[in-house]
Amino acid sequence: MSGWARPLLLLLAGGCGLALLGYAVYFDRQRRNAPDFKQKLRQKRRKEREKAKEHDAELCEMKNIGRVQEFFLQEVQLGEHWLSRGEHKKSVEHLTNAISVCSQPHQLLQLLHNTLPPQVFEMLMQRVPYTKQKQCKGLGDSGVIEELREREQLQAALNEQDCVEDEKE
Numbered sequence: 001m002s003g004w005a006r007p008l009l010l011l012l013a014g015g016c017g018l019a020l021l022g023y024a025v026y027f028d029r030q031r032r033n034a035p036d037f038k039q040k041l042r043q044k045r046r047k048e049r050e051k052a053k054e055h056d057a058e059l060c061e062m063k064n065i066g067r068v069q070e071f072f073l074q075e076v077q078l079g080e081h082w083l084s085r086g087e088h089k090k091s092v093e094h095l096t097n098a099i100s101v102c103s104q105p106h107q108l109l110q111l112l113h114n115t116l117p118p119q120v121f122e123m124l125m126q127r128v129p130y131t132k133q134k135q136c137k138g139l140g141d142s143g144v145i146e147e148l149r150e151r152e153q154l155q156a157a158l159n160e161q162d163c164v165e166d167e168k169e
Helices: 002-033 039-060 065-084 090-101 106-116 118-134 142-167
Strands: none
Touching: 065 118, 090 106, 090 118, 106 118
């Protein structure tokens, strides 16, 4: 009985996999052939673009100091919230927004370096220049270049700090 059970199980697993693949292809074809598929897709993309524009406009209109502080605290809290739930991408998005409006981003980044998991902090460091670029579009390229230089200097300082800590151990 054991001589033919293994091939039978493999054949059954292959058949189930093939049926699942067939269903996926069928469902995708039905979805794409629906008369309102393209319209719904365009509406969805339009809503996403409008939401992104509103968020960018909100970042650019940070002139009131009280509003900036409120936004900063809100973004830090949202970043912590999503981090506690394991949603690293959402957490990094909110923390980069907080960094972009922070008056002392270097100190905040050092604090985050000490408190965040290493992979999350690396995601954060990769995203910071792009957030600053979006925020500084109206200010010209000089602001972006300065921020990139600051990021490089900060990264070098953090690497040096890590080396010193490793030597102490």
